[in-house]
Amino acid sequence: MATSGQQQFRYTQTPSKVLHLRNLPWECIEEELVELCKPFGKIVNTKCNVGANHNQAFVEFADLNQAINMVSYYSSSSEPAQIRGKTVYIQYSNRHEIVNNKSPGDVPGNVLLVTIEGVEAGDVSIDVIHLVFSAFGFVHKIATFEKAAGFQALIQYSDSETASSAREALDGRSIPRYLLPEHVNQCHLRISYSAHTDLNIKFQSNRSRDYTNPSLPVNPTAMEGFVQPVVGPDGKKKEPESNVLLASIENAQYAVTVDALQMVFSAYGTVQKIAIFEKNGGTQALIQYPDIATAAVAKESLEGHCIYDGGYCKLHLTFSRHTDLNVKVSWLFKLELID
The missing domain is CATH 3.30.70.330 (RRM (RNA recognition motif) domain)
Structure with missing residues (x-):
């Protein structure tokens, strides 16, 4: 009883x-x-x-x-x-079978719909989203937007298998605390599959990126000041721009590797080549993008950025005079090519 x-x-x-x-x-x-x-x-x-x-x-x-x-x-x-x-x-249960357990959001596809709970738009940058989801494969495109459900993003991979592995690993998880602003305690990722198969990204901006098309124009009104003035605040002509950036690395307490630079700089577009070398007792690197516009966005965004928490490996960026690096793996120091 x-x-x-x-x-x-x-x-x-x-x-x-x-x-x-x-x-x-x-x-x-x-x-x-x-x-x-x-x-x-x-x-x-x-x-x-x-x-x-x-x-x-x-x-x-x-x-x-x-x-x-x-x-x-x-x-x-x-x-x-x-x-x-x-x-x-x-x-x-009152039901005798689970009907349509695979709702439209559960039918595997190559595009994920991500709802980021616990944040406002602007708390999580598109570069942080790219960093988190790139751990599971090459991210082709990202589009972010605001809906009634909250701050959301569409993440496009090349195939459903890659998208599925990302979903299984990240659904219900939190973005690492060190990647979030101080006022955000935590956020959770709710991930389902989108009905989209190919996102239509018209501009590179702080709300959308196409990492397969580095020549896509930058939307000046959407990059939050990424476009540099023709004349600097001191009245002098700005430095000649290039598709290759020269990075001087301050306070290099940790090893600066090609993989680390690739992770940081690929958030803004396809990195074609990386050369790391020692000069005047310090570590420097050359990072080559396909075009000037992508390099300019990366330069503006990453100037002063620290690769590691605690102020270690701080980046100072200028445009290089190079336009195409001739990287040879047999060179001394740490000159390496990213295919």
């Missing part, structure tokens, strides 16, 4: 092979649900993070008796069902 209102509520439900789980830890993942339920039978479908607080889920067993066994076990057990130390309440 039922001994609590909760158990009585379970027993009054018509048995179903779909179970409704409540009071789950926030952002409970599918693997945790399966781990809890698999001792009772084969799980054929799940639906996680439902409800206003994203703390409910549905689990569908292959057979009705398997679901009944699980409800009966926990109804009579002195040990409640638990995930991450939280008691999970289990009851039969």
Whole structure:
């Protein structure tokens, strides 16, 4: 006989092979649900993070008796069902199968729709987004925008496999704290698949980037001051621009590698070549882009930027007189080519 209102509520439900789980830890993942339920039978479908607080889920067993066994076990057990130390309440669902578990946002595609919770537009730059998502493969395009759901971004990869690996790794996770402004405590990524397959990016700007087309024009009104004046504040003519930047690295307490520079500078466009060398006792580097416009954006954005937290490896950038680096791997020091 039922001994609590909760158990009585379970027993009054018509048995179903779909179970409704409540009071789950926030952002409970599918693997945790399966781990809890698999001792009772084969799980054929799940639906996680439902409800206003994203703390409910549905689990569908292959057979009705398997679901009944699980409800009966926990109804009579002195040990409640638990995930991450939280008691999970289990009851039969009114549904008899999980229909359309793969909603349009769950059908794999090469473009991800990312909702960044806990931030305002401008708190997370497009370069931070690029840095986070580039860890899983080459990002082709990014477009950011504001909707009723909050600050969102579309991230385009070359294929659905790459997009899927990024989604699986990042959905429900937070952007690293050191990449966020001081006033943002944390933010969470909600990631689904977009119906888009190829984003139409017309300009490089602080709201959109096409990393496959470095010759795409920069939108002067959208780069937040990236366009340099013809004449500097001292009245002197600005330095001649080039597609190659010369980076002087101050306070180089850590090794400056090609990979580190590639990660930093590729946020603004395709980096064709990188040469690292020692001069006058300091570390310098040449970074080649396909065009002047991309180099100018990178220069303006990265001047004074520190590669490592704590003020280490601070970048000071000027335009180089070079236009095409002749990088030979047999040279001394650390001259390397990025293909």
